[in-house]
Amino acid sequence: MNEMELKALSRDWPGVASAVKWDDDLVFTVSGKMFAVYCLHGPHRGRISFKVDAERFLELTDQPGIVPAAYMARAFWVSIAEPDRFARAKIGEFVQRSYALVRAGLSKRQQAALNAAHADAVKQ
Template identity: 30%
Template structure:
């Protein structure tokens, strides 16, 4: 997935906002909370960072093409960075980005969810 495709995917999710910050990273938020970041790779290749469940963190952290996300995982947060951007992983990335959006949306207050017009599934 390219950064352009990443931005199109995240932008298609309801009530999301985009900002470029933290050294030029593409940061996507819902309700003001980050759910996905495009950027921060060490070798200038695309890299994508997203929040995951405890189970997915345990699974992905040792899988080729994924690492615990710099900064986030070092602080005990369950965030993963996909560092392999082969086309074969695009469907997986779409799934994990959608899951990250869902997880972060569930953490928003019911009032804010209603204001944003989103109803995350549990």
């Protein structure tokens, strides 16, 4: 999965924005909170990192091609170090779950604002 496919996947999710940060990474956020990072340049180009359920962290990092995410592992983030090992649909499921986890951690006010904005967008 490349950066354009990630953008297309998350385009209709409420509150999603993306921006290049740290010169090398395309960071996807929901209400300002990161839920996925795609490395654009350097030796880790194509690597995708995202949040996972705490109870799945060890299971996932035991799989070939998935490693704890640098600097973010303590918050249950993993990196797909070998994206070619995984189907695009599977990576999409991981990223969508990450979005749901991060969104669930937002305040009730932020979640209500996302729901209202999404409802308005659907009406138009």
